[in-house]
Amino acid sequence: MKIIHNFFIMIFVSLSACQVTTLTDKSANAFVVTASQGTTTDNSIEVKWIKTDYYANFVVLRSTSETGTYTPITHRINASEYIDTYNIIEGTSYYYKVQGYNDIGTVMYLTEFAEGYAGSGGGFFPPKNITINTGQAKDCLELKWDRAEGATAYGISRSEDVSFFPPYDENNIVTLLRYKDTDVEAGKTYYYQITSLKENKDNKTEYTPSPNRSDWVKGTLFGADLGLSSPAGEYDNKIVLTWKKYEYATRYLIFRSESSEVPENPIKIVSQSEVMEYADTDVEAGKLYYYTIMYQNDSGTLDQSDTIRSYLKTAGTPEKPTDFIASQGLDPNDVVLNWTAADRAASYEIERSTSATGPWQIIKKTTEITYKDRVPDDSYTYFYRVTGLNPAPGTASDIKEGWANKAPINITASTFFGEKVILEWDKVPNARSYVISFSDTYGGTYEPVGSISPSSSSDRISFDHIYDIGSSLSKELFYKVQVVTTSGQSLPSEPVAGIIKKIDAPQNISVRNNKTATKSMEIRWDNVANARSYNVYRATLSHRGSNPDNLEVGHFKFLGNSQNAAFGLNFNTYPIRRYVYMVKAVDRGGAEGVFTKTDVVWRYPVDLVDFAKDVDYTIVQAQTQIPNFGQNGSGATIQARASGSYLYKAGFSGSKNHWRQYSSFEVIIDGEQEVKIAGIGATLDGPAYISGLYSGTITYVLLKAGIGGYVQNGRMIIEYNHPTQGLLIETWDAAKAGGYLQSVVLDGKEEFTPLPPYEEGNG
Secondary structure (H helix, E strand, C coil): CCHHHHHHHHHHHHHHHHHHCCCCHHHHCCCCECCCCCCCCCCEEEEEEEECCCCCEEEEEECCCCCCCCCECCCCECEEEECCCCCCCCCEEEEEEEEEEEECCCCCEECCCCCCCCCCCCCCCCCCEEEEEECCCCCEEEEEECCCCCCCCEEEECCCCCCCCCCCCCEEEHHHHHHEECCCCCCEEEEEEEEEEECCCCCCCCEECCCCCCEEEEEEEEECCCCEEEEEEECCCCEEECCCCCCCEEEEEEECCCCCCCCCCCCEEEEECCEEEEEEEECCCCCEEEEEEEEECCCEEEEEECCCCCCCCCCCCCCCCCCCCCEEECCCCCEEEEEECCCCCCCEEEECCCCCCCCCCEEEEEEEEEEEECCCCCCEEEEEEEEEEEECCCCCCEEEEEHHHCCCCEEEEEEEEEECEEEEEEEEEECCCCEEEECCCCCCCEEEEEEECCCCCCCCEEEECCCCCCCCEEEEEEEEEEEEEEEECCCCHHHHCEEEEECCCCCEEEEEEEEECCCCCECCCCCCCCCCCCEEEEEEEECCCCCHHHHHCHEEEEEEECCEEEEEEECCCCCCCCEEEEEEEEECCCEEEEEECCEECCCCCHHHHHHHHHHHHHHHHHHHHHHHHCCCHCCCCCCCCCCCCCEEEEECCCCCCCCCCCECCCEEEEEEEEEEECCEEEEEEEEEEEEEEEEEEEEEEEEECHHCEEEEEEEEEEEEEEECCEEEEEEHHHHHHHHHHCCCCCCCCCCCCCCCCCCCCCC
16 A cells, blocks of 8 residues: 555656646647546445547546645546545545546646535535533533534524424524524423535525434433422421432532521532432421522532421411401502411511412511511512411411502603603503603702503503704703502602604705706705605795895795605796705604705796796786885886886876786896886886896887787897807797786776785795
8 A cells, every 4th residue: 555655646746747847728628527426336436537539548636625635546547437436435525637648648638626425415414423511501502513524504403302303494504513502491301403504606695405414412401390398397306308319410509597598508418329318407396497409510500499498396387367468559668568466376477479379489587467568679569478487387368469659660761752752661550640750960850741641551651741952953851750649649760861862964965857847856865864754845035135044944835745865846936936945854753853955946947938927927017016006097116126227117097907916036127118008908118138047138119918918019029048058039929929928907907817826935
């Protein structure tokens, strides 16, 4: 064997030198090697490749990993297959390459690797040598195992029935060689099996399992019911204890006390090899003793048995205490217990529980027939029973329910709503109502904020405190709750803190798809964490002199609510064309957060028609800003309202010419416009120069207009400097001009068709 080994080494060195110095034509001479995967008998792997006339012979090389060192396992052979039986381990993956030589011994090509393995199991098997820390720990079971060849992870299956194991799932897949199970209970036996998993190359989150699972192992936590017992009152001079042997314990420490508390030092230590029995002779007649066993394993883990009571022989047991009562809400701190003395009782043992069925805790041994129990805070209602002792315990009294008139427990206060704090607490028995008070500081003065009556349908009481925190983004408040019963008012609870926090303002708000022609637009912003929805508002700038910085929340009108961080809407374009939008996030409580405003949004006229409609309103309707203008033949001159000048020279005939009021505009008009009123019509003449939001000129040439824009003669010249299309000019005759002249004078009637609606904003 040593000679063969050296021969292989010599070949490998020689081949390596050839590989470095020889160039090969892979495209012309390439061939592929394959290796069997669990299809051969015994411990062997069949390696195959394509044999062509180009190659004279071949050498097979093997490695234990894809990227490892490939060592020759054959001489040069003139064949197209090879059966590898050299130290093959079933289920282990091996990797093969084949070198092709020409007829003068030159290496011409080295293949890519091929994976092969012997036996079944997908090339890998479940792990072996599984150990479990059964009977060692009190809180978890930990499994360990040897690595399985080819496995990249392991799936754990657990059962409480050894005859059935469920499949593993994604929650119990591990990549390490150990698994810690903390979801276990004392006293139960658990069975485990392990499946080897191979990670899929294309999808790293999927695995190929081994066909078989490991052998099962079983485990239990450290802990058992020792069945500690004693024949109480059977002997005059001793108390005898017996218990069951626990397989994982190494020794047992016996403790004795005259109360229910376990003392510091044991009275006896019994080893695992001894009899599970102990006779305690250091006892006195007339005394009641409590016994507990602490048992320990070889790793030092301790557990404790139940505590039992025992005593020496006695003349007879006490009678059952009668007339036992427990107070219900009569005292703010204590439950008062009273009973009638029982015959043959030298003392009494009082027990308390949070349930009428136990478990019971001994809270007091007393010779009195009354006791005040200062109740803990883990529950509101407690159950009590009392037993006479001499020292033998007699029959326990009836069980009574009692409670102190203390403040509610388990009080919580919300910390996320933007306008209120939600308080909740456990329902208190026989409470008539609850009084809530609050303060800005923990130790400050608490002022009443409200009261609430209990609901019969819920075990929790809820109270909403709505509080305006003004411009603050958040504020911490402190609360106390008191119970009101027929017996009075309880002490206040300890303060509990709640926080009102406004939800954050939307960021990066912007206007998208601002389409003048369709008079539509869209507002977008970044999503706000914890936002349930968003409220959108709009304010209208009512004339050119308005400053958007002067807009306040009250100037904005609610438009709608959006579930997403976007809102689409139409422009309201008559006659105002400048807007500011505001967005507020709404939290889970329905409260609005901090607002964010857009910049000024403009809506330009899209063409001459759109321009003419807006300007016509501006020029004709501006005359109505003079009170009573046009009534009973009156006349006046209209001056500028913002900047520039409107100068109208008007003459009238007839009476009751009523002009509608026009209250806002977005342009400056310079120049003289003559308007002559006659009968039911008006003649307009002269140019007006438009500037401001957009610029242009509108010139009326003896344009005679009637009611509702009806034009008899004349023409109108429109010039509009469009922001993108440049200067647009067109002359309209009377017929076309009448189609866009929206309003002139009326025929002496008081009623008239209203203007299209628009919003009032900050002006």
